[in-house]
Every structure is written in structure tokens, then in C-alpha cells.
């Protein structure tokens with residue numbers, strides 16, 4: 001019986017994941033990664049030129065044979081232009097290209113010493129959702145269940161955005177949160193932190 005129960009549980013989980021990531025991926029949609037995604041600059045997805053971090057908005061430009069061409073607007077430190085940040089105010093990574101990747105980028109001006117840019121790249125159709133609040137809700141649940149076992153929960157807004165990646169890194173091995181899941185949890189914490197809050201930006 002135990003065995004059958006676990007099969008039923010696994011089937012339910014698979015169904016939940018399928019509906020969770022079941023966004024319609026078509027041109028004109030604004031979508032968000034539900035997990036860390038590989039990015040290519042050429043459209044050949046076997047070339048892994050960078051990574052798109054979960055919960056960052058992409059505009060779908062074109063979908064062809066499972067390849068999604070997208071743009072993303074973010075901020076670039078002129079001294080390390082391969083990383084595109086979510087905001088010029090904190091180190092919240094939206095896309096990290098490898099140092100040698102030659103990605104398409106359009107300049108949208110300057111803000112707080114950062115270049116505002118719109119980059120264009122490619123990814124696959126998987127792990128995309130139109131509902132960013134749902135992705136955050138999943139991360140919040142994980143965080144609250146895993147991070148209040150040994151001490152009271154440290155609220156997201158108790159620390160500045162730049163502190164959270166280090167805390168998660170040092171605490172991760174003590175929790176059931178996997179490395180894969182940790183990317184979404186970090187984005188959730190950074191975007192609900194003391195100095196950066198999504199609500200202020202909408």
C-alpha cells in the first residue's frame with residue numbers, strides 16, 4: 001500500500017508541476033522562468049551562453065520549433081557587462097552571460113551609474129509561467145517551511161537584497177531545499193527585502 005501511495009503521490013506531483021509550468025508560450029506574452037534556465041545567444045540551444053534566473057520578466061518575440069526568442073530589460077554594470085541585473089540598486093541577477101558571449105543588446109540610457117539595456121536571446125519553452133505571484137508563493141512556502149526549523153523565521157524584509165544570497169548559501173545544506181529550488185527562493189527573498197520590494201516597482 002505504501003508503494004501504491006507513493007506512486008499516487010508522484011503522479012499528483014507530476015500533474016501539479018505540469019499545470020504550474022503550463023504557460024502558453026507565444027509571441028507578445030510576458031513570461032517568467034519558474035526555474036533556472038539555459039540561454040543561447042544564437043538560437044542554437046546546444047550552445048549554453050548564459051542563464052536566466054527565475055521570476056525575471058521576458059517578452060516573447062518569436063517561437064519556432066521549441067526555441068523561444070525573447071527580450072529582457074535590465075541593468076548592466078559597465079565594468080562587468082555580462083551580467084544583467086533586475087535593478088541598478090542591488091545585485092539581483094536577471095541574466096548572467098558567460099564572459100565571452102556576444103549577446104544582442106540595445107542601450108536604453110543610464111541610471112545610477114548602470115546602463116539600462118534590452119537584451120535579446122533564446123531559450124527553450126520549458127519552465128515558463130505567466131503568473132509570477134504563483135512562483136513567489138511557491139518559494140515563500142519552501143522558505144517558511146525550511147527556514148523556521150532551528151530559529152524563528154528571518155523575514156525577507158529584515159535584510160538588504162545583497163545579503164540574501166550569502167545567507168541562503170550558508171544555510172542551504174541544513175535544509176531540504178535543493179540547489180535548483182534555491183535560485184527561486186533567493187529571488188523571492190531579494191525581491192521582498194529591506195531595500196527592494198516588487199510592489200514599489202509595479
Ligand code: HEC
Pocket residue numbers: 143146147148149150151154167168171172174175177
Ligand atoms: C539546521 C538548523 C538551521 C536551519 C534549518 C536554518 N538555519 Fe539559519 N541559522 C542556524 C544557526 C545555528 C544560526 C546562527 C549561527 C550561524 O550563523 O551559523 C543561523 C543563523 C541564520 C541567520 C542570521 C545570520 C546573521 O549573521 O545574523 C539567517 C539570516 C538565517 N539563519 C537564515 C536561514 C534561512 C534563510 C534558512 C533556510 C534556507 C535557515 N536559516 C535555516 C541554523 C539553521
